[in-house]
Amino acid sequence: MNTGESFLRKFVTAFVLLILLGLIPDPDDYAAAGQYWDFPKLPPPHMYGNVLINRLSEKNGVKPVFFSHWSHRSKYTCRVCHFELDFEFEVNKTEITEEDNRNGIFCGTCHNGKEAFGHTPKNCDKCHTGTVDLDKAKFYDLAIKVPRGFFGNKIDWGKAIRYEVIKPIYSIFHREEQPLAFRKRLELKAEWNYVPPAVFPHQAHTQWLDCANCHPDIFNIRKKTTKNFAMQYILDRKFCGVCHLKVAFPLDDCTGCHPAMSRKKRR
Amino acid sequence: MINRRLLFCGVFMVAGLFLITFLVNAQAFGVKKKRPKLHEYGNVVINNFSEKAKMSPVVFKHWLHRSKYTCRLCHIDIGFAMQAGGTGMTEADNQAGMYCGACHNGGEAFGPQEMSSNGASIPTCDRCHSYGKDVEFKYDFYTFRKNLPVERFGNGIDWLKAEEQNLVTLKDYLPGVSIKRSKIQEPKELDLSAKEPNMPDIIFSHKKHTVWSGCELCHPEIFTVKKDAQPFSMQEIFAGKYCGFCHGTVAFPNIDCQRCHTKVVI
Numbered sequence: 001m002n003t004g005e006s007f008l009r010k011f012v013t014a015f016v017l018l019i020l021l022g023l024i025p026d027p028d029d030y031a032a033a034g035q036y037w038d039f040p041k042l043p044p045p046h047m048y049g050n051v052l053i054n055r056l057s058e059k060n061g062v063k064p065v066f067f068s069h070w071s072h073r074s075k076y077t078c079r080v081c082h083f084e085l086d087f088e089f090e091v092n093k094t095e096i097t098e099e100d101n102r103n104g105i106f107c108g109t110c111h112n113g114k115e116a117f118g119h120t121p122k123n124c125d126k127c128h129t130g131t132v133d134l135d136k137a138k139f140y141d142l143a144i145k146v147p148r149g150f151f152g153n154k155i156d157w158g159k160a161i162r163y164e165v166i167k168p169i170y171s172i173f174h175r176e177e178q179p180l181a182f183r184k185r186l187e188l189k190a191e192w193n194y195v196p197p198a199v200f201p202h203q204a205h206t207q208w209l210d211c212a213n214c215h216p217d218i219f220n221i222r223k224k225t226t227k228n229f230a231m232q233y234i235l236d237r238k239f240c241g242v243c244h245l246k247v248a249f250p251l252d253d254c255t256g257c258h259p260a261m262s263r264k265k266r267r
Numbered sequence: 268m269i270n271r272r273l274l275f276c277g278v279f280m281v282a283g284l285f286l287i288t289f290l291v292n293a294q295a296f297g298v299k300k301k302r303p304k305l306h307e308y309g310n311v312v313i314n315n316f317s318e319k320a321k322m323s324p325v326v327f328k329h330w331l332h333r334s335k336y337t338c339r340l341c342h343i344d345i346g347f348a349m350q351a352g353g354t355g356m357t358e359a360d361n362q363a364g365m366y367c368g369a370c371h372n373g374g375e376a377f378g379p380q381e382m383s384s385n386g387a388s389i390p391t392c393d394r395c396h397s398y399g400k401d402v403e404f405k406y407d408f409y410t411f412r413k414n415l416p417v418e419r420f421g422n423g424i425d426w427l428k429a430e431e432q433n434l435v436t437l438k439d440y441l442p443g444v445s446i447k448r449s450k451i452q453e454p455k456e457l458d459l460s461a462k463e464p465n466m467p468d469i470i471f472s473h474k475k476h477t478v479w480s481g482c483e484l485c486h487p488e489i490f491t492v493k494k495d496a497q498p499f500s501m502q503e504i505f506a507g508k509y510c511g512f513c514h515g516t517v518a519f520p521n522i523d524c525q526r527c528h529t530k531v532v533i
Contacts, residue, residue, distance in 0.1 A: 083522075084419040089299050103409040105305060105423065173419045177525060182465045212522030216505045217300045228296050238297025 037235060039252055040245060045154040046070075046139035049247040050132035055092040063130030069247045070153050071135065073208075074142060074160075076110075077168045078243075083210040084173055085109050089242045110172065151253045161207050168208075179206040191230050196260035218242060302520075305423040306330070306408035309517040311351040312398055320358070324398040329517045330422045331406055334429075337439045338513075339481040344445045345369050349512050367395070369444050421519045427475055437479070453477045461528060462500070468530035480513075 042048065049069030057064045072081070081087045085106060088094040094106065101108030101119045107127075110116045117123050142155075146165050149156035160166045171177040186200040205214075218239060220226045226239075234241040234251065244251055254261050303310070309329030317324040332341070341347045345366060348354045354366060361368035362379070370376045380388040393402050408422075415434055418425035429435045439445070457471040476485070489512055491497045504511040504521055514521045521527075 086302055086420075088301070093301075095304065100304075173417070174525075180465075180467060180525065180528070182463075184465065210522075211524045213299075216502075218297055220502075221505070222502055233297055236297075242298060 037231075037251070039235075039250065042151065042250060042252065045143065045152070046136045047132055048152045048250075049073075050134075051091050052130075052132050053092060053096070055095070056097065057128060060098075062124070063128040065127045066129040066132055066134055067127070068132075068135060068139075070139060070142070070155070073157065073168060073247075074166045075168055076172070077170050078208045078247075079210045079213060080169060080172050083213050084171065090237075115172070149249060151250050151256075152248070157248075158204050158207075162204075179203075180211065182206060182211070190258065196258050198257045199259055200257075305412070305421075308421045308423075309333075313352055313354075314398070315352055315355045316357055317396060317398075322392070323396040323400055325395045326397045327395075330408065330411075330424070333426065333437075333479075333517075334411070334435045335438060337437045337481070338479045338517075339484055340439055340441060340445065343481060343483045344441060369441060371395075375441070418519070420523050421517075426518075427478075430478060439481075448481075451482065458530065467525075467528040469527045470529050471527075 043050070051067045051069070052064045053067060054064035082089065086094070087106065096106045100106050101111065104112060108119050111119050111123075111127075113120065117126060139153075143153070147156040147159040147163065148154060161168065169175075170179065183201075183203045185202065188198040188200060190197055215221045219229070229239055233239055234244075237245055240257070241251070244257075249256050302308075311327045311329070312324050313327060314324035342349060346354075347366065356366035360366050361371065364372060372378045373380070377391050377394065379391060381391050383389050393400060394404070397404075412422070412424055416425040416428040416432070417423060418428075426435075430437060440447075453473040456473065459469040459471055461468055486492050489509060499509045503509055504514070507515065510527075511521060519526060
């Protein structure tokens, strides 16, 4: 009885240890993070960031709205829509109505026949397309002109704006407005051993975004006070994952944030 | 047996609690918070006694009132608190000519009853006790906004410009309620240095604020009158203190960084 019990105990301990050993990850695994994490499947480059908005469309008997991030971000910064016009960072969450657009808010702020094509019966089909697989030729017309990236749209949008290949408008309310000269580069310690720190350059973000796009809702403004800031939540479309899963370069690009991460040198 | 049942209950309750905290947490962090729509910004639901008295709660629209009156008139002269539900006025108060009743008496603004064209009196309860009801209002926000200078955020209206260009005329004196005040020369612009390096300094304009708020709305309760006697942080402002009393609820929200942090750092 005694020997049987101690054998069982040893067996259980060994089993637990084995499982724990299995949990200690091999650092090389991180390099191929796409295999480790359950990332959303990437669409072809011309469809990355394309969105189908169907909060009310089909209920009202019209086709859902096609919105492409790439075509809009080449002319306007993220800030214009997501900060000044208060579009949410989640599909179908912004309470856009046909009436709102006609009242000159949301899409209707620009799509009024002056800044961009108007919200008129003639133009319904331009947005209410019901599909996101559109404008492939137009996309590649743009893609050949701008610096190449590795994931997502396979466009390095950061370089594109830095080298002024594209000049997206920073504000539609105050055309003279410039990004704040806040250039602090943060080094964020990773939560796991073996993972080199993430680097966060404010400047690369403020070219596109406003302070308030991230602060204080997503990230607190006081250092080290943002709770639950961990990779698992980022994958759950929180924190960096708000943008870096579907529109900004996707998380598949580990070295994009963890530059010291070991991976074969990028082309 | 009872013990096992108790244990079961306990496990279920704990699991339930975990689930609830998980669901609450799932929403509470790492994402953008929802902002009100332009016509909802500054709207306040007052329900101190309404539902207890079987009435719909009151929906108060700041945008409509601030297009005709200064902030000071209600928040100082009439004595409204700065938090929704903080005043705790009653129907009797209003009928005695206090709070809402100071204007909503059939004189300055509509009273509890209105005369129709054929001389019958119609109760106007619904026009204020409108929460959850489909009331047709006299003023439509988006029609009203069309004639005003557009601004991002809040109501989507540049209220300061609207006032400067006389597109809105603000009453600052209510006979029988306000006292006659002589004009005080407002202090100069204040230069508030930001703590964070690289953040532009804040230029605070007394002039722009006194048009709406006088001195009394801020001093001495929210801000002391002695300069630099009271350090405050952005963190506290975001939490609704100091500037955050108005900026974030009624005045343009404090997400519009560049509107206060205006002094270029060289």
